[in-house]
Amino acid sequence: MKKYILALAYTLMFSGLSFAQNEPVQNDNILWTSGRPDGHAPISVMGDHVHHKGEWMFSYRFMYMNMQHINSGTHEISAGTVLENYMVSPEEMSMKMHMLGAMYAPSSNLTLMAMANVVSNEMDLIPRMGEDFRTESSGFGDIKLSGLYSLFNRNRQSMHAQLGISLPTGSIDEKDVTPASAPNEMFLPYPMQIGSGTFDGEAGLTYLAQGNFLSFGSQLKGLIRFGENDNGYRFGNRYQLNNWIAGKLTNSLSISARVEGLIIEEIEGTQPGLNPMMVPAANTANSGGKYINSGLGVNMVIPSGSLSGLRFAMEYEFPLYQDLNGLQLKNNNNIIFGVQYALH
Template sequence: MKLKICAILIMAGGLLVAQDDQQNTTEWSAGRPDGHAPISVMGDHMHGKGEWMFSYRYMYMNMDELRAGSDDATTDQALADYMVTPTNMPMNMHMLGAMYAPSDKITLMVMLNYLSMEMDHITRMGGSFTTEASGFGDIRISGLYKFFNKNRQTMHGQLGFSIPTGSVTESDVTPASAPNETELPYPMQIGSGTFDTNLALTYLGQTDQISWGSQLRGIFRFGENERDYRYGNRYSLNNWFAVKASPWLSVSARLEGLIVGEIEGADPNLNPMMVITADTANSGGTFVNGGIGFNTYIPSGALKNLRFGLEMALPLVQDLNGIQLKTKETITAGLQYAF
């Protein structure tokens, strides 16, 4: 609370109770630049009855160099056990989303994405090659339910499912398969191939100048896809805070803990001795990621409620199962428009 207000309350103690009562009836508000989480966080907010929101996000993630457990590794280490190792993998993802609130308690959400990936490789014999894959990924649908919104704090839950529309049979030409295409390893596939359940719980709070939030999320995979495997479950805890620098700008910092399970089962078309990405022992791990970013918000005029967000994230801790490419920078940018 501002110093001026505090001084008035001290001089007029009778106003303290009245001020507290008014504060207790104040709801958390999304109508400010820090009213949404950093742009990389999904399902972070809800909408009022009858409100729509459309969004577009672009994410770039770069994976480069190798890591075994919590230590850096060399290509020579990988090629001692495998014929081929990747050296670099940039990924681009375009995400389209829509949200609609049939009531103040419930918001519905749907998301679809388009991915494009490249992976550079070197072989034990000293050769090099690149594989590529692109296409539409899985469609995700969710419902969000608001538990409360008072005292400038709110909490909601999310229940969602993914429809396996993304391909798990992406292929490309490699030196060993030329001139024919061969099926690509797990990281180069577009979808999961399974119906996955997405559960999340999000808490938000704010004062006049700052906001904060925490989101616990789990993605649970069941059954096996058409290639006889399923990706590991994912568990994440995101925490962030943002400072409202002006009526149209906020800056944010985020810290995420992430656990990714190993792939279960195996694709019979992949040889786990050929390349590290075809061996399911080299999948999953534990991560701590940090991000900084900003959100802009237009509070009035013809473009009222239009938002733009940008965040850059870096891994602080990576403890990987087996030997894998390590994550470098992740950049997320997005536009959101509500009406």
């Protein structure tokens, strides 16, 4: 069933691209515009558009991510199977993220972007012996700075490149008390850390096209980790391809469908304070994988009046395919809400 859903999603997207490119227009020099409700990508996609000289945009996003049950590769396995080799098995993990962003265009070709976030993690675990327990971590995450450079904008099509850096402002020393460590705290596994601890480079390329009622977007991104952090490891590189199609229902409302392909490499190095036989998340062999995710979203913009430029957006994301390295909690769903306000 998932293969059929994926095939349908891609068919719709490439049909949308063809329609957006071939839909008749009165003037071939009409520019692509971000002013329409479908002029912004689904709210989960970052760095999707550029601004005109002198424009500002401020944004707030809230993301909730939920992971449940254990996968070995593409197959779900029981906690009992995990406990044959580990002292503790994860049962569920959730992440809540509040993200603030700002964009400013000092010129018609260049848009600068900054993003900061606060993260809260919770993981429920099942021990081989004793009662179930929960660990928690929270704090400020890594700050991201980027430049978006417009390559062209004509015939209702545009393309821009992105180059940025992630600063290691998030903690990699998160600890909590567990039944095995009480009353002392112990280092939490890699997924429970707030930041990467490394300077990470990000590069991307985004293509956009608009018709009278449909729009299409495609974004290719890579996140490359440099060196290793102070705890002796680095998270895996990330390679991401997003494709989406959106339909303009009214001058203020649009809906969207998105398909994402994601590759995450394994963690390199080890944190000396973690016992890799305690829980799968503390073993770097259980990190990284290949994912195909889908999302359904809504974008709403206030086109005129005193609140012109104010946007509200929501997207529900769910997995179509997951091939995880080793033993990991599998993604269940993500929900993202956002508010954006542009000043002209």
